[in-house]
Amino acid sequence: EAKQQGRNTWHLYQGDVQRITEKSVLMRHDLHTALGHDQFELYYQPIVEAVSGRIRGMEALIRWHHPEKGMVSPMEFIPLAEQTGQIIPIGRWVLRRACQDAAATYAAGERVVPVAINISSLQFRREGFLEDVQQALADTDLPPELLEFEVTESVLLDGAEQAIELINQLKTIGIKVALDDFGTGFSSLSYLRDLPIHKVKLDRAFIKDITTNRSNAAIVQGIITMAHHMDLVVVAEGIEEREQQQDLIRRNCDLLQGYLFAKPMPREAVVALPDLLP
Ligand code: C2E
Ligand code: MG
Numbered sequence: 001e002a003k004q005q006g007r008n009t010w011h012l013y014q015g016d017v018q019r020i021t022e023k024s025v026l027m028r029h030d031l032h033t034a035l036g037h038d039q040f041e042l043y044y045q046p047i048v049e050a051v052s053g054r055i056r057g058m059e060a061l062i063r064w065h066h067p068e069k070g071m072v073s074p075m076e077f078i079p080l081a082e083q084t085g086q087i088i089p090i091g092r093w094v095l096r097r098a099c100q101d102a103a104a105t106y107a108a109g110e111r112v113v114p115v116a117i118n119i120s121s122l123q124f125r126r127e128g129f130l131e132d133v134q135q136a137l138a139d140t141d142l143p144p145e146l147l148e149f150e151v152t153e154s155v156l157l158d159g160a161e162q163a164i165e166l167i168n169q170l171k172t173i174g175i176k177v178a179l180d181d182f183g184t185g186f187s188s189l190s191y192l193r194d195l196p197i198h199k200v201k202l203d204r205a206f207i208k209d210i211t212t213n214r215s216n217a218a219i220v221q222g223i224i225t226m227a228h229h230m231d232l233v234v235v236a237e238g239i240e241e242r243e244q245q246q247d248l249i250r251r252n253c254d255l256l257q258g259y260l261f262a263k264p265m266p267r268e269a270v271v272a273l274p275d276l277l278p
């Protein structure tokens with residue numbers, strides 16, 4: 001199918017496609033050896049209580065230190081890793097590393113808040129995912145309550161029942177699942193009703209102009225109200241300004257995440273942060 005797409009666009013933007021293809025062939029090759037060469041790192045970004053700024057959790061975000069290109073954004077290489085299937089070993093590495101980091105933090109009593117891991121739909125829907133999770137928990141002694149997963153609505157593609165069943169199984173173990181990037185793509189409020197999730201993350205696209213765009217503000221308010229009626233926790237992503245925080249506090253948003261509080265940073269740095277972020 002990707003091949004077919006490639007053929008269709010070829011006629012339109014031959015030069016561009018060639019450049020992009022060459023670039024991604026190189027990157028694909030490098031990606032293949034990145035795990036073995038220990039080029040990945042997990043950064044962590046705090047998630048805070050809207051009203052107080054108290055740290056309530058953190059999100060693990062992968063970083064790739066490319067030997068020549070420097071830091072490559074996950075927005076660039078995660079889609080590629082999904083195409084090649086590399087996302088499976090990479091995702092497994094993220095799971096184990098995040099559990100190890102969280103378990104070490106927990107054991108040291110440094111900051112006991114849950115860690116949220118982004119799980120690609122491919123990884124989530126793959127047979128054996130639940131076993132990988134149980135193994136990671138067993139190997140690291142991390143309490144399951146300190147682990148959360150972030151998935152996007154694409155986990156529902158071909159097989160909503162299976163996704164629902166898996167989320168329920170995770171719930172039984174004690175792991176909560178959040179619906180990430182809500183409000184983009186084909187998001188539908190009925191997903192909130194159908195999925196046994198516990199949290200919804202409003203995409204940054206809505207937050208960016210929340211103080212100036214009345215229709216975005218209305219959508220955000222609608223999602224928050226609806227989500228609360230369904231007993232879901234609401235997180236807003238991409239908070240960069242104080243006005244956005246104030247607006248979201250007024251709209252009863254529970255948790256916030258964004259550069260205003262802290263950027264993603266290495267584990268040592270996030271552990272050293274104060275409990276309250278200004
Ligand atoms: P996401 O899960 O929606 O993560 C939020 C992204 O927004 C992160 O980008 C974060 O650094 C960025 N961000 C947070 N606060 C702000 C802000 O105030 N302003 C702006 N402009 N950006 C903010 P990042 O780290 O580049 O990750 C991008 C995406 O890559 C993630 O989006 C997620 O979909 C994916 N990703 C990252 N790490 C992993 C991973 O370990 N596994 C998988 N499967 N995907 C990952
Ligand atoms: Mg996320």
Ligand code: MG
Binds near residue numbers: 181201203237
């Ligand atoms: Mg997101």
Ligand code: MG
Binds near residue numbers: 180181
């Ligand atoms: Mg995203």
